[in-house]
Amino acid sequence: xxxxxxxxxxxxxxxxxxxxxxxxxxxxxxxxxxxxxxxxxxxxxxxxxxxxxxxxxxxxxxxxxxxxxxxxxxxxxxxxxxxxxxxxxxxxxxxxxxxxxxxxxxxxxxxxxxxxxxxxxxxxxxxxxxxxxxxxxxxxxxxxxxxxxxxxxxxxxxxxxxxxxxxxxxxxxxxxxxxxxxxxxxxxxxxxxxxxxxxxxxxxxxxxxxxxxxxxxxxxxxxxxxxxxxxxxxxxxxxxxxxxxxxxxxxxxxxxxxxxxxxx
Amino acid sequence: xxxxxxxxxxxxxxxxxxxxxxxxxxxxxxxxxxxxxxxxxxxxxxxxxxxxxxxxxxxxxxxxxxxxxxxxxxxxxxxxxxxxxxxxxxxxxxxxxxxxxxxxxxxxxxxxxxxxxxxxxxxxxxxxxxxxxxxxxxxxxxxxxxxxxxxxxxxxxxxxxxxxxxxxxxxxxxxxxxxxxxxxxxxxxxxxxxxxxxxxxxxxxxxxxxxxxxxxxxxxxxxxxxxxxxxxxxxxxxxxxxxxxxxxxxxxxxxxxxxxxxxx
Numbered sequence: 001x002x003x004x005x006x007x008x009x010x011x012x013x014x015x016x017x018x019x020x021x022x023x024x025x026x027x028x029x030x031x032x033x034x035x036x037x038x039x040x041x042x043x044x045x046x047x048x049x050x051x052x053x054x055x056x057x058x059x060x061x062x063x064x065x066x067x068x069x070x071x072x073x074x075x076x077x078x079x080x081x082x083x084x085x086x087x088x089x090x091x092x093x094x095x096x097x098x099x100x101x102x103x104x105x106x107x108x109x110x111x112x113x114x115x116x117x118x119x120x121x122x123x124x125x126x127x128x129x130x131x132x133x134x135x136x137x138x139x140x141x142x143x144x145x146x147x148x149x150x151x152x153x154x155x156x157x158x159x160x161x162x163x164x165x166x167x168x169x170x171x172x173x174x175x176x177x178x179x180x181x182x183x184x185x186x187x188x189x190x191x192x193x194x195x196x197x198x199x200x201x202x203x204x205x206x207x208x209x210x211x212x213x214x215x216x217x218x219x220x221x222x223x224x225x226x227x228x229x230x231x232x233x234x235x236x237x238x239x240x241x242x243x244x245x246x247x248x249x250x251x252x253x254x255x256x257x258x259x260x261x262x263x264x
Numbered sequence: 265x266x267x268x269x270x271x272x273x274x275x276x277x278x279x280x281x282x283x284x285x286x287x288x289x290x291x292x293x294x295x296x297x298x299x300x301x302x303x304x305x306x307x308x309x310x311x312x313x314x315x316x317x318x319x320x321x322x323x324x325x326x327x328x329x330x331x332x333x334x335x336x337x338x339x340x341x342x343x344x345x346x347x348x349x350x351x352x353x354x355x356x357x358x359x360x361x362x363x364x365x366x367x368x369x370x371x372x373x374x375x376x377x378x379x380x381x382x383x384x385x386x387x388x389x390x391x392x393x394x395x396x397x398x399x400x401x402x403x404x405x406x407x408x409x410x411x412x413x414x415x416x417x418x419x420x421x422x423x424x425x426x427x428x429x430x431x432x433x434x435x436x437x438x439x440x441x442x443x444x445x446x447x448x449x450x451x452x453x454x455x456x457x458x459x460x461x462x463x464x465x466x467x468x469x470x471x472x473x474x475x476x477x478x479x480x481x482x483x484x485x486x487x488x489x490x491x492x493x494x495x496x497x498x499x500x501x502x503x504x505x506x507x508x509x510x511x512x513x514x515x516x517x518x519x520x521x522x523x524x525x526x527x528x
Contacts, residue, residue: 023365063361063368069376070338077334096358096385097327098412101287104327112333121360123387123407125414143387148362150389154433160422165429169418 003116003139004180004205007088007230011056017226017261019057019090020254021209021234022047022079023064028239030246037071040064041078047238048082050247051254057088059207059232060115080113088116088230090207094143096121096128103131110135117141119185119207122169126176133177139205140182144170144197147187147210156193166193170200179204188216188231194224205229211257212236218260233257267380267403268444268469271352271494275320281490281525283321283354284518285473285498286311286343287328292503294510301335304328305342311502312346314511315518321352323471323496324379344377352380352494354471358407360385360392367395374399381405383449383471386433390440397441403469404446408434408461411451411474420457430457434464443468452480452495458488469493475521476500482524497521 001009011017024040033039048058060079065072083089091113095105109118110132117139120132132140145155145166155166163171173182183205186197190210197206206229210216213235218226237257240249265273275281288304297303312322324343329336347353355377359369373382374396381403384396396404409419409430419430427435437446447469450461454474461470470493474480477499482490501521504513 025368061361061365063359063365063372066337066372067368067376069372070341072372073330073336074334094360094385095327096360096407097325098410098414101325101327104289104331108327108330108333108336112331121358121385121387123385123418124410124412125417125419127412127414128410129414143360146362146388146392148388148391150362150391150393153389153436154387154429155389157429157432158424159429160424160426162424165418165421165423168421172417 002137002180003088006116007057007139007205008228010086010088011263014054014056014258015262015264016056016258017229017231017263018055018254018258019059019207019230019232020047020051020055020237021059021061021092021232023061023234023238025064026067030243032243037068037075040068041075044079045082046247047250048079050250051237052084052087054251054254054258055087057090057230058083059090059092061234062091062093077113090141091115091118094119094121096124098124099127099131102128106131106135110138119143122173129173133181136181138181141185141207142169142173142182144184144186144206145190145193146185147189147214147216151187151190167196167200170197174201174204183207185209187214188218188221189214191217191220194221198225203228208232227263231261266401266444267352270380271321271403271469272492274350274352275527278318278320278522279526279528280320280522281493281495281527282319282518282522283323283471283494283496284311284315284319284501285323285325285356285496287325287498287502289328290331294507296507301332301339304332305339308343309346310511311514312343314514315501316348316351318515318518318522319351321354321494322347323354323356325498326355326357341377354405355379355382358383358385360388362388363391363395366392370395370399374402383407386437393437397445400445402445405449405471406433406437406446408448408450408470409454409457410449411453411478411480415451415454431460431464434461438465438468447471449473451478452482452485453478455481455484458485462489467492472496491527495525
């Protein structure tokens, strides 16, 4: 089964667009986890065990693991083993390099870790993206319009052809690669631009972060046309003030987002 | 000593702008190294031992290590230990993410591994770059105009203000951050644009890949103004057809580039 079919299948089966972002911040761990690699691993495994039947996907944010140094990739490997086979897994690594190097990043994420999908930064152009797209059984999300304030600095700059830079990137990638393999990261905080993006790629999968802690308005996106997409929630599911019944709170929040992001 | 001082000091002492790129491709290893993590590690250690007194810097390309999976970061750590303290070390990881994630990438590269410098992809804008630049004792090279053909796709697109996108990026970053902390990756293959870039940042450090295997013309760059910069050579120093006296060939090539890239 190709990655895009796996995604669509699990989304229908669980009736949700929810993707849980595994961003384990050592400073925010509940007190009963040690503040080290082992604590990060146990915390993530507990989150996975509480949520693995309620979500369509997990997104592993490499930054939060790489800070652990030499143990980081081993921990990511152990986490992947905990995730049921039918659940879609995204490597959120935002890699970018010239073709000769990019092929090793793709090999790491797709062949070694066996992720279903990866995020990439498309700035360096086609030959830097090709090595990911040669994996026709996998899926690649390129940065489209990111959720952060810094998206104003470069991605929203207007080209001489009177298009913002992000539109140009999305258009080109949609032209170069099949819809079965390429999608775009579009921040939920960018709802003012969502209509424009959906005009360019009405049927492409979007990976939408920025809901919850970052304040993105999911209802506005729903009105414009959320499908097909995956909506990522990280902090709002992972971190809670309570220390008693922590996992109950995780499950409660996950269920809330699962239903908010129902397909029907 | 701040990173930019360390760089300038070792460059003067060794009278060279040479940076050796550690891009250990498992398929290109000489036959006497096993084609696994151990082989990669021994190969890199042998390269370092042959060249550590002839170069101003090493650039570790993360892609070539990450393909090794869970052992990758441990291998990078062991390599760093082999490099003399006075030699400048760059993490070529081209990371990019929103501020909250980018700070963990910066922490990994600067606090954990203790690199002197890192490469970043600036596409996501200022808040994605800030976490690297808060390390005022370190140095950050942002992608300016990369060496690959794909640089034509996005980086050379013209904005409505009649500037190419890469010029706009370089201008903004030079405006936002002190020259002691920010530099730019500019491919040696982009010599037609080098005059334009040196007009914007005449005194900023550039990290210049694309010499050797990629065919960049270093003499043309010298005419325009190479200093201050670091010129990276990877494949042309690392790989040779011979299997006898392999390290002699490494030393011969390194000496060639050391002199080609002499300051005076």
